[in-house]
Amino acid sequence: xxxxxxxxDDPRRxxxxxxxxxxxNPTGRELFAAGYVVPHWPRPWGLDADTELQLIIDDEIKRAxxxxxxxxxxxxxxxxxxxxxxxxxxxxxxxxxPPALSYxxxxxxxxxxxxxxxxxxxxxxxxxxxxxxxxxxxxxIWTSNAHTSKIGVLVARTDPTxxxxxxxxxxxxxxxxxxxxxxxxxDMTGAAHEYNEVFLDDVRVPxxxxxxxxxxGWRLSNLQLQTERAALSKPxxxxxxxxxARDLVKALIQTGHIDDPGVRDEAAQLYIEGELLRxxxxxxxxxxxxxxxxxxxxxxxxxxxxxxxQRLLDLAKRVQGQxxxxxxxxxxxxxxxxxxxxxxxxxxxxxxxxxTLGVGTQEILKNVLGERLLGLPRDVDPTAxxxxxxxxxxxxxxxx
Amino acid sequence: MNFALSDDxxxxxxxxxxxxxxxxxxxxxxxxxxxxxxxxxLGMWGKIAELGWPSLIVPEAYQGLGMSCLDLAMILQEMGRxxxxxxxxxxxxxxxxxxxxxxEAQKERLLPMAVTGDLKLALAVCDADGTCDGPxxxxxxxxxxxxxxxxxxKAFVVDAAAxxxxxxxxxxxxxxxxxxxxATAAGxxxxxxxxxxxxxxxxxxxxxxxxxxxxxxxxxxxxxxxKDRLLLVLSAENAGGLQKVLxxxxxxxxxxxxxxxxxxxNQAIKHGLAETFGLVECSNAxxxxxxxxxxxxxxxxxxxxxxxxxxxxxxxxxxxxQNIQVFGAIGFTWEMTNHLYFKRARANAEMLGGTAELRSHxxxxxxREAA
Numbered sequence: 001x002x003x004x005x006x007x008x009d010d011p012r013r014x015x016x017x018x019x020x021x022x023x024x025n026p027t028g029r030e031l032f033a034a035g036y037v038v039p040h041w042p043r044p045w046g047l048d049a050d051t052e053l054q055l056i057i058d059d060e061i062k063r064a065x066x067x068x069x070x071x072x073x074x075x076x077x078x079x080x081x082x083x084x085x086x087x088x089x090x091x092x093x094x095x096x097x098p099p100a101l102s103y104x105x106x107x108x109x110x111x112x113x114x115x116x117x118x119x120x121x122x123x124x125x126x127x128x129x130x131x132x133x134x135x136x137x138x139x140x141i142w143t144s145n146a147h148t149s150k151i152g153v154l155v156a157r158t159d160p161t162x163x164x165x166x167x168x169x170x171x172x173x174x175x176x177x178x179x180x181x182x183x184x185x186x187d188m189t190g191a192a193h194e195y196n197e198v199f200l201d202d203v204r205v206p207x208x209x210x211x212x213x214x215x216x217g218w219r220l221s222n223l224q225l226q227t228e229r230a231a232l233s234k235p236x237x238x239x240x241x242x243x244x245a246r247d248l249v250k251a252l253i254q255t256g257h258i259d260d261p262g263v264r265d266e267a268a269q270l271y272i273e274g275e276l277l278r279x280x281x282x283x284x285x286x287x288x289x290x291x292x293x294x295x296x297x298x299x300x301x302x303x304x305x306x307x308x309x310q311r312l313l314d315l316a317k318r319v320q321g322q323x324x325x326x327x328x329x330x331x332x333x334x335x336x337x338x339x340x341x342x343x344x345x346x347x348x349x350x351x352x353x354x355x356t357l358g359v360g361t362q363e364i365l366k367n368v369l370g371e372r373l374l375g376l377p378r379d380v381d382p383t384a385x386x387x388x389x390x391x392x393x394x395x396x397x398x399x400x
Numbered sequence: 401m402n403f404a405l406s407d408d409x410x411x412x413x414x415x416x417x418x419x420x421x422x423x424x425x426x427x428x429x430x431x432x433x434x435x436x437x438x439x440x441x442l443g444m445w446g447k448i449a450e451l452g453w454p455s456l457i458v459p460e461a462y463q464g465l466g467m468s469c470l471d472l473a474m475i476l477q478e479m480g481r482x483x484x485x486x487x488x489x490x491x492x493x494x495x496x497x498x499x500x501x502x503x504e505a506q507k508e509r510l511l512p513m514a515v516t517g518d519l520k521l522a523l524a525v526c527d528a529d530g531t532c533d534g535p536x537x538x539x540x541x542x543x544x545x546x547x548x549x550x551x552x553x554k555a556f557v558v559d560a561a562a563x564x565x566x567x568x569x570x571x572x573x574x575x576x577x578x579x580x581x582x583a584t585a586a587g588x589x590x591x592x593x594x595x596x597x598x599x600x601x602x603x604x605x606x607x608x609x610x611x612x613x614x615x616x617x618x619x620x621x622x623x624x625x626x627k628d629r630l631l632l633v634l635s636a637e638n639a640g641g642l643q644k645v646l647x648x649x650x651x652x653x654x655x656x657x658x659x660x661x662x663x664x665x666n667q668a669i670k671h672g673l674a675e676t677f678g679l680v681e682c683s684n685a686x687x688x689x690x691x692x693x694x695x696x697x698x699x700x701x702x703x704x705x706x707x708x709x710x711x712x713x714x715x716x717x718x719x720x721x722q723n724i725q726v727f728g729a730i731g732f733t734w735e736m737t738n739h740l741y742f743k744r745a746r747a748n749a750e751m752l753g754g755t756a757e758l759r760s761h762x763x764x765x766x767x768r769e770a771a
Contacts, residue, residue: 001402001405001409001470001688001692002402002692003403003689003692249763249766250770253766264763265756265759265760267763268760268762269759271762271763272686272707272710272762273711275707276682276685276686276711279403279686279689280682282403283404285403286402286403300677300678300681303674303675303678304678304681304682363671366667366670366675367667367674369674369677370670370671370674370677371670373674374650374674374677375650376654376665376670377662379667
């Protein structure tokens, strides 16, 4: 046990810092070539970096005023591209990884459907093999970055006669292929395009775009969601991308709100929780370094981090009183750091209801945790066994 | 940097757990009116002294094992898990007081006896109103030639009745100092409190011109150092007990049938226990972090210890209440252990400052850092 973080004069840190001094405005390709986009990946993609080196590189990217790679091309870097290392062909690796990791091709996840997001295994979009192509028909929803992405990671049903989870497969599809239509969803923040609907009408996908084998879609999707949960359980609000409890306490001290005893007590609770989440995130990195497999533990951290972020944004909003209700006015101070979309308290607050919905609702996470970590009895899913197609006949549909 | 427990730490923890599983039997306490006397409070002291637990934190120069707060935390968590009825908390507090406040001669005389278990110490620091930070004190010290005399009282003294000697925080000339009294000396009166947490002994102590030895004339620099360590002790106990009640609740939820299925299949219960799992994870992190900070004498050690006590106290209170709820009415009876954990959680939460007070202190520390 050793909680010491890499020091400011650590020689490895000095090396990284020197690189950023030589490359004050690095392109994605330069960052990728230096191994800084996915340092924890094996070479040639990354640097086989241990936890300390990863932290150093994270720090130095921030210090250089650059956005975290995981916020530039999140779906590729946080979730899906890693699957190509284990399940992709050499041709797929060579075709997809360099542009994804150089920020040249954005990725999006075509997972959730209008009929259900939590029950992902029940999805209806089909991919039917016709010669050397699959033909995809269906609709996806809640797709972030669909309009800016070149590549979509699609889960679709290749075998309707298999059970619901066994009949799924994954594909890497071109978002500009004929038949793909992206429509923005206006979410409650007022922003459009944070989420999108994606319509897939007879989209022809070459057979070599299948990731892994037919039927591996459920397993791949779960692995990708687990890595996403790990990535999204940093201590800041909004999936680790927004302001943190440290920022909140600083701002409350600066504005004098900390003198209110109620605010003071809540702020202390949030601060403590934030620090503990930080420790849990570091421990997760250590586990990776010690080659302990990542598992449902990521669900614990997301279960804690998501409502923690909501509560800290809630307090930040409440102390502003009526002033906090006026759109476009930011009256609460925030350190000047690159936080991607969530670089202001106001937007982060109005966005915050999404964080206990996305990437597994809070309720699903608690099921996962209770069942897989505590060993409590599983919820019964009457649609899990037998051919999926039979569960779609109206007379057999389970009562809601 | 490595946030995982070392193999040595795991071994220390596992061997402590194995010993306590074997030795601790809370059954006799599950009868109204029973006290720690019925569960071999003093006999257990002899057993843990044989294992060397009282010597863990004593430096090798005084025949101790010279281990760190992190090492100690491994054992403290297990003691909390087992609700070990034994006057170890008082003993640790007394040893730390001598270690930080005592002269070289006092350390050489007293600590080797504490190591073997022949000398049981306690620390009387709280006053009747629950405050413990001084410099005021309900006990006063006056010089009597080379000797000192104590008058007045101290409250909520852990393990005073079991102690051979008591370190007393008493006021003299506007400063609070530490003084050592013989627990059996004339003018020292120890009254057992009807403390709700029956796994532990708390006492009021009154002094009537009791003869005392000076340890340190001013504890302003000494007490905060001791207090941080005592906060760690309580936090570690909390985290260990918390883990245990989650296991109890989970086990019961898997076995107890209602409406044809285990009650743990219901999301109302499953989700509650999942949340408690989160509290366990955070509590363990808080304790290990504070223990490490104290071991390494890091500048923010005090902040870490305060945060750990505040967080684990709330978590433990919540989980022990949930534990009774999951068990249903049987969990509300004296014959079950559920209430022992519930009461330990409530007691620990109030000792050395309630959570609101500690959280306010966290903000004080952060504002001092920011200034």
